[in-house]
Amino acid sequence: MREESTPKWEGKAMAELPATGPQLTWEVLEDFCNVHKWLPIETSYHVEGVSGQPGLVRYCALTVEEEGVGDDAEKTTTMKWAKDKLLEIDPIQRCLTYEIGENNLGFKSYVATIKVFPMNQDGSKIEWSFVCDPVQGWSSMI
DSSP states (O other): OOOOOOOOEEEEEEEEETTSOHHHHHHHHTOGGGGGGTSSOSEEEEEESOTTSTTOEEEEEEEEEEOOSSTTOOOEEEEEEEEEEEEEEETTTTEEEEEEEEESSOOSSEEEEEEEEEETTTEEEEEEEEEEOOOTTOSOOO
């Protein structure tokens, strides 16, 4: 009997930085444990591994305000966190791949790739793509 596979969620987002060259953009993104410098999260730090090498693990966390249930329900705050592991990094191609490991976000399997490309004479383009198992309780990823 053949097992049915669960369809994966896949997505891609791009950002253009017309006045920031690809090398400077890459230097920010390859600093894997300091993602809080460019994403709106409260903390990100080194957990284990060698900086810039596959196997590096970071911890990321942010506080999320959630609506309560019912007419008199109050909003609650929850700390959402994940440990991300760097799987591949290529400074020549300006590309890195990571996976989400332990987390309280609901991810069972999540792998993302970030690539930086030159754009025009002085700019760069960032491409972020992911594939993951559907998350229980979510209708979509984006």
